[in-house]
Amino acid sequence: MAKKLNVTPLHDRVIIKPAAAEEKTAGGIIIPDTAKEKPQRGEIVAVGAGKKDEPLTVKVGDIVLYGKYAGTELPVEGIDYLIMRESDIVAILGK
Amino acid sequence: MAKKLNVTPLHDRVIIKPAAAEEKTAGGIIIPDTAKEKPQRGEIVAVGAGKKDEPLTVKVGDIVLYGKYAGTELPVEGIDYLIMRESDIVAILGK
Amino acid sequence: MAKKLNVTPLHDRVIIKPAAAEEKTAGGIIIPDTAKEKPQRGEIVAVGAGKKDEPLTVKVGDIVLYGKYAGTELPVEGIDYLIMRESDIVAILGK
Amino acid sequence: MAKKLNVTPLHDRVIIKPAAAEEKTAGGIIIPDTAKEKPQRGEIVAVGAGKKDEPLTVKVGDIVLYGKYAGTELPVEGIDYLIMRESDIVAILGK
Amino acid sequence: MAKKLNVTPLHDRVIIKPAAAEEKTAGGIIIPDTAKEKPQRGEIVAVGAGKKDEPLTVKVGDIVLYGKYAGTELPVEGIDYLIMRESDIVAILGK
Amino acid sequence: MAKKLNVTPLHDRVIIKPAAAEEKTAGGIIIPDTAKEKPQRGEIVAVGAGKKDEPLTVKVGDIVLYGKYAGTELPVEGIDYLIMRESDIVAILGK
Amino acid sequence: MAKKLNVTPLHDRVIIKPAAAEEKTAGGIIIPDTAKEKPQRGEIVAVGAGKKDEPLTVKVGDIVLYGKYAGTELPVEGIDYLIMRESDIVAILGK
Numbered sequence: 180m181a182k183k184l185n186v187t188p189l190h191d192r193v194i195i196k197p198a199a200a201e202e203k204t205a206g207g208i209i210i211p212d213t214a215k216e217k218p219q220r221g222e223i224v225a226v227g228a229g230k231k232d233e234p235l236t237v238k239v240g241d242i243v244l245y246g247k248y249a250g251t252e253l254p255v256e257g258i259d260y261l262i263m264r265e266s267d268i269v270a271i272l273g274k
Numbered sequence: 275m276a277k278k279l280n281v282t283p284l285h286d287r288v289i290i291k292p293a294a295a296e297e298k299t300a301g302g303i304i305i306p307d308t309a310k311e312k313p314q315r316g317e318i319v320a321v322g323a324g325k326k327d328e329p330l331t332v333k334v335g336d337i338v339l340y341g342k343y344a345g346t347e348l349p350v351e352g353i354d355y356l357i358m359r360e361s362d363i364v365a366i367l368g369k
Numbered sequence: 370m371a372k373k374l375n376v377t378p379l380h381d382r383v384i385i386k387p388a389a390a391e392e393k394t395a396g397g398i399i400i401p402d403t404a405k406e407k408p409q410r411g412e413i414v415a416v417g418a419g420k421k422d423e424p425l426t427v428k429v430g431d432i433v434l435y436g437k438y439a440g441t442e443l444p445v446e447g448i449d450y451l452i453m454r455e456s457d458i459v460a461i462l463g464k
Numbered sequence: 465m466a467k468k469l470n471v472t473p474l475h476d477r478v479i480i481k482p483a484a485a486e487e488k489t490a491g492g493i494i495i496p497d498t499a500k501e502k503p504q505r506g507e508i509v510a511v512g513a514g515k516k517d518e519p520l521t522v523k524v525g526d527i528v529l530y531g532k533y534a535g536t537e538l539p540v541e542g543i544d545y546l547i548m549r550e551s552d553i554v555a556i557l558g559k
Numbered sequence: 560m561a562k563k564l565n566v567t568p569l570h571d572r573v574i575i576k577p578a579a580a581e582e583k584t585a586g587g588i589i590i591p592d593t594a595k596e597k598p599q600r601g602e603i604v605a606v607g608a609g610k611k612d613e614p615l616t617v618k619v620g621d622i623v624l625y626g627k628y629a630g631t632e633l634p635v636e637g638i639d640y641l642i643m644r645e646s647d648i649v650a651i652l653g654k
Numbered sequence: 655m656a657k658k659l660n661v662t663p664l665h666d667r668v669i670i671k672p673a674a675a676e677e678k679t680a681g682g683i684i685i686p687d688t689a690k691e692k693p694q695r696g697e698i699v700a701v702g703a704g705k706k707d708e709p710l711t712v713k714v715g716d717i718v719l720y721g722k723y724a725g726t727e728l729p730v731e732g733i734d735y736l737i738m739r740e741s742d743i744v745a746i747l748g749k
Numbered sequence: 750m751a752k753k754l755n756v757t758p759l760h761d762r763v764i765i766k767p768a769a770a771e772e773k774t775a776g777g778i779i780i781p782d783t784a785k786e787k788p789q790r791g792e793i794v795a796v797g798a799g800k801k802d803e804p805l806t807v808k809v810g811d812i813v814l815y816g817k818y819a820g821t822e823l824p825v826e827g828i829d830y831l832i833m834r835e836s837d838i839v840a841i842l843g844k
Contacts, residue, residue, distance in 0.1 A: 187841045269357050271282045366377045461472045554642050556567045651662045746757045
């Protein structure tokens, strides 16, 4: 599991640690790094408190798929995390 | 029926296994692979939990029609699934 | 009346069997096939369950007028049906 | 008063029989046929049931003013009626 | 005060008799006819019933300021009235 | 304090007397007249009654900052006041 | 901590004192001044009262990350503060 970040996303935002290229999950899904326009995979490392009356669905530790161009980069100690809204996440793996 | 996927779509999204070209359903509907701009046919293999106060209408196993350009591809073990919002589905076959 | 289709439109969508050109209704309305940008006539052959708190107004068997470019084609057994949202229908004939 | 049409507009739509050019109303309003971009005058001949919680304000027989480019034509027995949403009507004459 | 018009604006619309150029109000405001893009002055001569749950604020007889390009012309007996939505009015004079 | 204007802004609009260039407030804020795209300073001289369920926050006499291009000019007795919506105001000075 | 400003942002706006380039936070996050399109860091020095039913989440003293192009400059005594809506803030550091 990714190290806990010392950052709290605001409202409905989450921070994701993108997966390294060509990894293989327990469930056998491969999403090659060279894929174009296909969902990307990463691990949730921080979540916001949600919007009024709408708590977030994903939680820290979830492996998720998200749009290739979703979010903005957040570089912390050499790692390019992504910060995006939960609505940019399309699916959770392994549930 | 398609194999159950180890992926959970978020909120109002569903995952569809597109039908092979030129199949013929029990009801006799043919949607040729070469049709342009016409609805496509596929089987629901995973559904999200819906949005707040709006559970999804389709369920796993439903054969549905959806817009030709709806969704984004989700390649899993050699099959190009599609992940899209339920609102991109126009009809359910065989009900 | 058109044959019942083995397809269920989702939510606020309906399926329409477009009228043949130059037909004349009991009420005497003629909408020539060559009319440009004028409403088209057809028969409702399937209706969705409506949206939350908003059941549909039209029902199977209704003869309706709809915008010339409304909906997308749904070819079934040689007939080009149209699938569109109820909001694309402008009027019901014969009521 | 215009003949009752055998057509029911859907929801918030109305059907209008446009006035002939250069007519003069009891109230003395003249809206010449050659006016550019000015409101047009016509008689309501059919009204829809309104939208949820919003019944229509105009009724059959009302003489109304509407935008020059509002609505789409609905030819019935040689007369080019107009079908438009009530929101395209700007005023009622003679009230 | 302007003559009462025999026209009822629909919903949130009002009819305004634009002021003649270079007039001077009791309060001393001058809005020259040659002003560019500045608010125009006129008198409310007819008001609609308002929208659902939102009665209008202005009333017949109010002298108001409105955007130079607001509304559409409504010629009645030689006078070019304006018909516009109340939201196009920016202020009431003399209150 | 600016003279009270004989004009009532409608709904959520306010009238502002722009500050002269290069003034210095008690709090020491300087907003030079030549600043580009920076907030401008002025005094509220009239306020509307607010929108339904949303009374205004600013009041007559408040010194406020607003966007350089907000509002439209309202010339009264030689002074170019500005009339704008409260949402165009970004901050109140001196509170 | 930044000096308290004598300015009150309106509604959901906040005022931020941008961090100097190349600083290092207690948590070890470095956001170089030359980064392109990456979140910027700053300290909240003033907050508005929030919108109706939606109090703000951030408070004075919070170190936050915000979009590189968010807000407009507010120069006060030689410092270029930023005034922006809370929704332009993506995360709070150190919580």
